[in-house]
Amino acid sequence: MEALEAVLLGVPLTLLVTGASLSIGVVLGVPLVMGLRSRNMPIRSACRYTVNLLRGIPAIVWLFIIYFGVSIGAFQFDAISAAIIGLGLISAAYMAEIYRGGISAVHAGQWEAGHALGVSDWTTFSRIVGPQALRVSIPSMTSYAISLIKDSSIASTIGVTEIVFFTTQDARSGGGGLTVYLLAAAVYVAMCIPLGLLSRKLDSSLRKKVSR
Amino acid sequence: MSFITDWLDWFPTLFDGLLLSLQITGLSLLLGLPVGLLLAVFASSRNALVRGICVGVVEISRGAPALVVLQLFYFGLPSTGITLSSFTAGFAALALTTAAFTSEILRAGLQAVPAGEIEACQTLGVSRLDTLRFVVIPQGLRIALPALMGFAILIFQATSLCFTIAVPELLSQAYSIGSSTFKYFSVLALAGLLYAAVTIPATWLVGVTEKRMSRHLTLAH
Amino acid sequence: MDASQRAQPMVSLRGVSKNYGERTIFSDVNLDVSPGEVMAVIGPSGAGKSTLLRCINFLEEPTSGQITLGGRTIRAGEGVSGRDVQALRRKAGMVFQHFNLFPHMSVLDNVSFAQMRVLKRSREDANKRSLALLDRVGLADFAGSYPARCSGGQQQRIAIARALAMDPEVMLFDEPTSALDPEVGLEVLAVMKELASDGMTMIIVTHEMGFARDVSDTLVVMADGKIIEHGDPRQILSEPNHDRTRLFLRAVLGR
Numbered sequence: 001m002e003a004l005e006a007v008l009l010g011v012p013l014t015l016l017v018t019g020a021s022l023s024i025g026v027v028l029g030v031p032l033v034m035g036l037r038s039r040n041m042p043i044r045s046a047c048r049y050t051v052n053l054l055r056g057i058p059a060i061v062w063l064f065i066i067y068f069g070v071s072i073g074a075f076q077f078d079a080i081s082a083a084i085i086g087l088g089l090i091s092a093a094y095m096a097e098i099y100r101g102g103i104s105a106v107h108a109g110q111w112e113a114g115h116a117l118g119v120s121d122w123t124t125f126s127r128i129v130g131p132q133a134l135r136v137s138i139p140s141m142t143s144y145a146i147s148l149i150k151d152s153s154i155a156s157t158i159g160v161t162e163i164v165f166f167t168t169q170d171a172r173s174g175g176g177g178l179t180v181y182l183l184a185a186a187v188y189v190a191m192c193i194p195l196g197l198l199s200r201k202l203d204s205s206l207r208k209k210v211s212r
Numbered sequence: 213m214s215f216i217t218d219w220l221d222w223f224p225t226l227f228d229g230l231l232l233s234l235q236i237t238g239l240s241l242l243l244g245l246p247v248g249l250l251l252a253v254f255a256s257s258r259n260a261l262v263r264g265i266c267v268g269v270v271e272i273s274r275g276a277p278a279l280v281v282l283q284l285f286y287f288g289l290p291s292t293g294i295t296l297s298s299f300t301a302g303f304a305a306l307a308l309t310t311a312a313f314t315s316e317i318l319r320a321g322l323q324a325v326p327a328g329e330i331e332a333c334q335t336l337g338v339s340r341l342d343t344l345r346f347v348v349i350p351q352g353l354r355i356a357l358p359a360l361m362g363f364a365i366l367i368f369q370a371t372s373l374c375f376t377i378a379v380p381e382l383l384s385q386a387y388s389i390g391s392s393t394f395k396y397f398s399v400l401a402l403a404g405l406l407y408a409a410v411t412i413p414a415t416w417l418v419g420v421t422e423k424r425m426s427r428h429l430t431l432a433h
Numbered sequence: 434m435d436a437s438q439r440a441q442p443m444v445s446l447r448g449v450s451k452n453y454g455e456r457t458i459f460s461d462v463n464l465d466v467s468p469g470e471v472m473a474v475i476g477p478s479g480a481g482k483s484t485l486l487r488c489i490n491f492l493e494e495p496t497s498g499q500i501t502l503g504g505r506t507i508r509a510g511e512g513v514s515g516r517d518v519q520a521l522r523r524k525a526g527m528v529f530q531h532f533n534l535f536p537h538m539s540v541l542d543n544v545s546f547a548q549m550r551v552l553k554r555s556r557e558d559a560n561k562r563s564l565a566l567l568d569r570v571g572l573a574d575f576a577g578s579y580p581a582r583c584s585g586g587q588q589q590r591i592a593i594a595r596a597l598a599m600d601p602e603v604m605l606f607d608e609p610t611s612a613l614d615p616e617v618g619l620e621v622l623a624v625m626k627e628l629a630s631d632g633m634t635m636i637i638v639t640h641e642m643g644f645a646r647d648v649s650d651t652l653v654v655m656a657d658g659k660i661i662e663h664g665d666p667r668q669i670l671s672e673p674n675h676d677r678t679r680l681f682l683r684a685v686l687g688r
């Protein structure tokens with residue numbers, strides 16, 4: 001029972017880190033995908049390199065760089081901010097790719113229809129293609145959110161007191177190490193189940209809409 | 213430009229770490245993929261118990277963060293009397309994660325094999341086992357290849373988690389250099405670039421494979 | 434005809450019915466096919482022609498009734514054993530609308546694979562037989578290529594060779610030419626015609642009225658879950674007994 005308490009103690013910060021970095025990703029992903037689709041070559045390649053580096057370097061390395069590596073004068077990030085910024089930037093890269101997939105899934109005819117009606121590129125994007133792309137992206141976004149809940153556990157390595165932090169603490173101090181970890185696993189599974197159900201439901205309802 | 217001389221100094225140590233990371237990746241895949249294939253095949257077993265066990269194993273090991281599985285193997289198992297070295301714990305945990313995730317990828321690949329070919333086997337009197345072995349698995353593997361390669365990249369990145377159980381892989385090496393020189397940014401950046409030097413070309417290769425596969429598949433129909 | 438009619442039928446269906454859940458596709462179908470007989474099955478889309486054909490070799494299990502094929506009888510619904518189904522299927526070769534070749538095997542391997550795994554022929558024997566069959570369908574030169582490199586008509590002829598390699602006593606065809614361009618379809622029909630003249634027992638679901646009239650010995654018309662006509666093709670095509678048949682023929686023949 002004590003073990004369960006220890007594990008549950010970490011839930012608020014797990015949710016905070018996940019929620020905050022997901023929000024950053026969802027928002028920053030938009031300019032990033034626009035950069036990826038830009039007709040301006042330097043902007044396009046700069047965004048491509050950014051996305052590749054963000055996705056190509058393990059999250060834990062990013063967190064270490066931000067937490068241990070960045071010091072501006074006497075300023076250093078505290079662990080929670082470092083975790084949120086690091087995971088948020090990585091999420092932005094993944095979101096940009098998800099949005100890109102969504103945009104290319106929207107039929108090219110939609111762009112043409114916009115052009116034929118004399119609507120500007122921006123309006124076509126924001127009013128016609130964007131909303132459809134977002135709808136197509138939602139299942140991938142939910143599954144990314146699920147993996148982000150799990151990846152947020154990495155924040156424990158820089159001392160954020162989320163689930164794994166307390167779990168390890170308890171396992172090292174107490175006796176029955178295995179139980180705490182199994183409990184931690186169960187808590188993660190339990191947190192992911194609602195999102196998994198949601199994604200499955202969204203997926204099938206979207207499929208119906210598309211196949212109609 | 214002192215960081216250049218630093219980088220040159222550190223490079224051999226970090227490179228050793230990188231080799232260890234790659235080694236853990238290879239072992240995890242070598243052990244995890246066959247188990248993943250078994251799980252994928254038995255997940256569509258006609259026996260409800262077998263199916264249930266497979267789905268259970270897969271869901272739990274996919275549902276828990278790799279970090280938890282890793283620490284469970286290293287810090288948790290000793291309480292049951294099983295003590296693994298950090299290296300063994302590391303690749304065993306990543307192999308389990310590999311098995312769980314690849315079983316889903318492989319299942320999707322196996323299901324993508326056209327039902328008509330399986331019917332053709334039935335009408336030819338080919339046994340279920342032979343149908344799996346000669347028709348479904350070879351094609352399913354091929355269909356799943358790009359996704360499997362993509363997953364291999366993720367597992368390579370996940371080897372960095374072995375830092376937490378003191379396996380001297382790339383990140384551990386960088387961190388220990390950082391803690392003795394306090395040049396965290398510089399050494400971690402170099403480590404990051406070494407990771408990227410593997411993952412970015414590998415991602416590109418996945419893209420190429422994907423394109424080639426889709427060309428083959430359209431040719432076949 | 435008289436002699437073959439009196440002989441033991443090669444295929445015989447007794448009271449065969451098929452439901453999908455609540456829905457009845459066909460019920461109480463009785464049908465005999467004599468050795469060497471070529472039977473064409475026509476009818477509107479959704480009449481259950483494919484389902485009937487697939488019931489004959491238990492690709493779909495009939496809901497009730499009994500099926501005899503080459504002397505082996507299976508009664509539906511009472512714990513049909515996999516072994517019996519296997520034995521029955523061995524006597525029937527099947528050719529599908531979409532060929533269903535194995536795209537990862539060479540043409541030769543497509544034809545040899547089941548011979549080696551099921552009939553336990555050596556690779557040498559199997560390949561010899563495969564080459565002879567490929568030669569018979571005019572594709573000996575393609576043995577080393579892959580199905581994707583072959584045209585639809587060639588693929589269907591390979592599929593026929595693959596089925597023949599198992600030495601079936603009956604061949605079942607489900608719209609073998611309807612996925613093909615008309616000209617290419619002719620190559621396949623030519624192969625089938627030759628097979629018929631060699632005395633193979635064949636059941637062919639088809640939309641090719643010309644083929645049904647000229648090649649088949651008997652014609653079956655299916656509609657609304659029943660067999661509504663069964664007899665001489667020319668007779669049925671020129672003077673059908675049922676209005677339903679007339680309606681269908683007018684639609685397909687455009688008159």
Ligand SMILES: Nc1ncnc2c1ncn2[C@@H]1O[C@H](COP(=O)(O)OP(=O)(O)OP(=O)(O)O)[C@@H](O)[C@H]1O
Pocket residue numbers: 453458476477478479480481482483484485
């Ligand atoms: N697995 C299934 N589940 C439910 N209904 C099915 C299934 N397979 C076929 N049906 C239904 O059975 C009916 C008969 O199908 P079948 O394919 O046998 O028709 P058909 O005569 O071969 O038509 P076509 O000429 O279009 O090939 C159809 O209405 C179809 O919707």
Ligand SMILES: [Mg+2]
Pocket residue numbers: 482483484608
């Ligand atoms: Mg049909």
